[in-house]
Amino acid sequence: MRSTADFIPENYSHPIETGQFQVSAPSNIALVKYWGKKDHQIPANPSLSFTLKHCKTITTLSFAKKETEEISFDLLFEGLPKEDFKPKIQKFFERVHKYSPFITSYHFTIDTRNTFPHSSGIASSASGMAALAMNLMSLEKLLNPEMTEAYFYQKASFLARLGSGSACRSIKGNVVVWGKHDEIPESSDLFGVAFPSEIHAIFNNYQDTILLVDKGEKQVSSTLGHDLMTGHPFAESRFAQAHDNLSKLKIVLQNGDINAFIAIVESEALTLHAMMMTSLPYFILMKPNTLAIINAIWKFRGDSNIPVCFTLDAGANVHVLYPEKDKIQVLEFIQNQLVAFCENQQYICDTVGSGAVLIDS
Numbered sequence: 022m023r024s025t026a027d028f029i030p031e032n033y034s035h036p037i038e039t040g041q042f043q044v045s046a047p048s049n050i051a052l053v054k055y056w057g058k059k060d061h062q063i064p065a066n067p068s069l070s071f072t073l074k075h076c077k078t079i080t081t082l083s084f085a086k087k088e089t090e091e092i093s094f095d096l097l098f099e100g101l102p103k104e105d106f107k108p109k110i111q112k113f114f115e116r117v118h119k120y121s122p123f124i125t126s127y128h129f130t131i132d133t134r135n136t137f138p139h140s141s142g143i144a145s146s147a148s149g150m151a152a153l154a155m156n157l158m159s160l161e162k163l164l165n166p167e168m169t170e171a172y173f174y175q176k177a178s179f180l181a182r183l184g185s186g187s188a189c190r191s192i193k194g195n196v197v198v199w200g201k202h203d204e205i206p207e208s209s210d211l212f213g214v215a216f217p218s219e220i221h222a223i224f225n226n227y228q229d230t231i232l233l234v235d236k237g238e239k240q241v242s243s244t245l246g247h248d249l250m251t252g253h254p255f256a257e258s259r260f261a262q263a264h265d266n267l268s269k270l271k272i273v274l275q276n277g278d279i280n281a282f283i284a285i286v287e288s289e290a291l292t293l294h295a296m297m298m299t300s301l302p303y304f305i306l307m308k309p310n311t312l313a314i315i316n317a318i319w320k321f322r323g324d325s326n327i328p329v330c331f332t333l334d335a336g337a338n339v340h341v342l343y344p345e346k347d348k349i350q351v352l353e354f355i356q357n358q359l360v361a362f363c364e365n366q367q368y369i370c371d372t373v374g375s376g377a378v379l380i381d382s
């Protein structure tokens with residue numbers, strides 16, 4: 022089993038002066054939720070997510086060797102300087118320096134953009150940190166070409182986790198588990214691993230239509246949200262429930278029992294929000310339109326027998342999940358009945374994808 026020390030490199034074998042990479046990394050949607058953490062971005066419970074395909078961050082990293090030894094970078098968003106993103110990246114570089122000491126030997130220019138609208142309420146930290154971590158690993162691979170592919174992806178996920186926990190699930194695999202779980206071999210608190218078994222055909226190209234109910238800034242930052250689980254009266258039973266739900270979902274993903282899938286996924290979403298409603302301070306992150314959508318989904322499912330369900334992030338937007346074969350009917354239902362509950366009638370159609378890729382080097 023890997024430990025943190027395995028990610029501290031020895032000497033680099035190849036000197037590199039300048040260069041550039043471009044990486045695309047997707048967002049992901051958790052089915053079993055990560056909510057609560059220990060020091061150094063160690064999750065309080067294991068989580069499992071579908072990797073998305075179209076909601077992506079594309080980041081170009083240019084690097085040039087310098088003489089001085091400090092963290093130095095310029096940050097551009099869609100080609101223009103973006104000073105307010107810098108503190109987060111500075112903190113990320115400081116955190117990962119121990120594992121990627123070459124960081125202080127280069128000046129970086131980071132140019133990043135998202136394929137989804139900026140103020141959509143969709144967190145860009147998962148895709149953004151995954152893209153940056155993949156870029157750093159691409160450079161480390163040039164410095165140390167002997168690195169194996171398995172180590173490359175594991176360490177990319179490890180670094181991404183240090184930027185934003187759930188980002189470690191955006192590196193590799195359609196279905197990713199992060200956090201030690203007894204029934205998932207190789208699972209680790211340090212990085213995400215691809216789900217180890219073949220998934221049932223019903224989950225191939227599974228659809229996620231994201232209904233943008235509230236496109237504003239997050240009411241509760243993830244950092245604050247995770248902290249609310251420290252000393253939370255239901256924390257221990259919630260963490261045990263996540264282990265249990267992951268065990269159940271592991272079976273369901275293989276046998277295709279769609280009703281059991283729906284029950285686990287919707288319960289996980291509501292539990293996440295229940296944790297927020299019962300913490301101190303307490304928050305209600307759903308909006309009236311979130312509830313209207315949930316009720317409409319339940320009615321449509323009851324009437325049509327189409328296995329459509331929902332999940333939620335730490336906000337008001339609704340992820341509508343359904344098999345590819347039901348796409349036409351579900352999209353018609355969304356158009357006719359759900360779009361009215363979205364801000365500016367906006368929604369994003371996504372589907373399960375396979376992870377981050379190096380587009381250019």
Ligand code: PMV
Nearest residue numbers: 051054055185186187243335
């Ligand atoms: O990665 P963070 O720290 O932004 O936390 C993400 C938390 C949830 O999105 C609510 C759940 C999850 O597992 O992605």
